[in-house]
Amino acid sequence: MSATRTEVHHGVVDASPPPGGGGEEHIRIAGGRALLGLSLLLGWSLMYLLxxxxxxxxxxxxxxxxxxxxxxxxxxxxxxxxxxxxxxxxxxxxxxxxxxxxxxxxxxxxxxxxxxxxxxxxxxxxxxxxxxxxxxxxxxxxxxxxxxxxxxxxxxxxxxxxxxxxxxxxxxxxxxxxxxxxxxxxxxxxxxxxxxxxxxxxxxxxxxxxxxxxxxxxASGAAAAGPRSAPDPEPELLEPHVDRGTLAELALALLLLTAALAGFVVAWSRWSRWSRRAAWIAGAPVVVAALWLTSSIGARLLPALL
Incomplete structure (x- = not known):
């Protein structure tokens, strides 16, 4: 039986993962964050309405x-x-x-x-x-x-x-x-x-x-009828109602919410550890107020009787 020889190689060894191996991990992380964001958005919507x-x-x-x-x-x-x-x-x-x-x-x-x-x-x-x-x-x-x-x-x-x-x-x-x-x-x-x-x-x-x-x-005692307003040509009360005014207000509210979120993220990432508490105190109420305003306007797109 011949003896086994062990060879030692000197130099830098490439221990990085094979090409393409990290892409799936990034996709999983992005997908998880997207699901988390959708869950939070759905939870907030239900909490707002109910x-x-x-x-x-x-x-x-x-x-x-x-x-x-x-x-x-x-x-x-x-x-x-x-x-x-x-x-x-x-x-x-x-x-x-x-x-x-x-x-x-x-x-x-x-x-x-x-x-x-x-x-x-x-x-x-x-x-x-x-x-x-x-x-x-x-x-x-x-x-x-x-x-x-x-x-x-x-x-x-x-x-x-x-x-x-x-x-x-x-x-x-x-x-x-x-x-x-x-x-x-x-x-x-x-x-x-x-x-x-x-x-x-x-x-x-x-x-x-x-x-x-x-x-x-x-039964009795009805008062005299006054002048009537013109009927409102709105859809049925159980149908969603979309109008340009509401969409314009919703677009402005979304811009305000985006600006509030961006400001909060920037302050959180750039401020020191001890200043992040101030970011929460100053930024969180602004974000919640903008989110509330957006939800209130967005709810007008739902059926009126809900």
Whole structure:
């Protein structure tokens, strides 16, 4: 048997990985970061719609309540057209389903329903002779009409406007496609409440199955109808609504968010270790505020009744 010889080579040995071996690792890292970013974005979107939007509407309702209360005291609250979109027109209360007095605003677009239930242009104001329509959200922004499917025939619906206080009684519930009730008699008043109908948890109701209508009748004492606003040529309340104004505002909000994020990243990477705490204190609120603004404007592209 021959002896085994071991040869020793002197010099620099190339220990780098073979060409192309690191590309897959970079792809995995980039893919993981992209999934993490999408997960964070989805989580924020759900948290905004289901939780944070409630605070936004509560603030809007507080401001609107003070404005309407002053107008009622001074006798300047609207009794007919013209009424500016988003202006307060009435107070609505439904005791049986826990709807405390909420301010009804003019308009039923997504932008207006972020502030509270909205009166549909083209119909008389609540309390007046004729048919009045008020729509409200079921999932987000305080979800004032979330429990509307639970309401029973005969339940009380109270409305306060510049023309007084009015008490309606529920006469029936129907969904899109069901026969509508006959027009009210001359001098009589009807209030129809509209929201999205869905089954299951709040998360599952982000995809509502139908539009729910609750018809209520004013037994007596309807006020004289004032001038009506022109009907709003908006899409159905369960359809997304996209307009140039909202898209322009969303583009500006995204630019603001991008600038806030870029400033925060630059400050974090260039400042010293002890200064990074200041970057968090100064930058985080700006980023959150820009993200909140972007989410609020972006939510206007969703169906108005969600």
């Amino acid at each position: 939780v944070l939007s409630d605070f936004e509407q509560n603030h809007a309702q507080s401001v609107l309540y003070g404005e309407l209360r002053t107008q009622l005291a001074e006798g300047t609250a609207p009794t007919g057209a013209p009424v500016a979109a988003g202006a307060p027109v009435a107070l609505l209360r439904i005791p049986s389903i826990g709807v405390d007095p909420v301010v009804v605003v003019e308009g039923t677009r997504s932008r207006q329903l972020q502030d509270g239930p909205g009166h549909r242009p083209g119909t008389v104001l609540p309390g007046q002779a004729g048919v009045s329509v008020v729509a409200g959200r079921a999932v987000s922004y305080g979800r004032p009409f979330a429990r509307l499917p639970e309401i029973r025939t005969g339940a009380l619906v109270e409305v306060t406007t510049a023309q007084g206080r009015f008490a309606y009684r529920v006469t029936g519930l129907r969904r899109a496609g069901d026969p509508a009730p006959a027009a009210p008699a001359a001098g009589a008043g009807r209030l129809t409440l509209v929201t999205a109908a869905g089954e299951g948890s709040r998360l599952s109701r982000l995809q509502p199955s139908a539009t729910l209508y609750v018809d209520t009748e004013l």
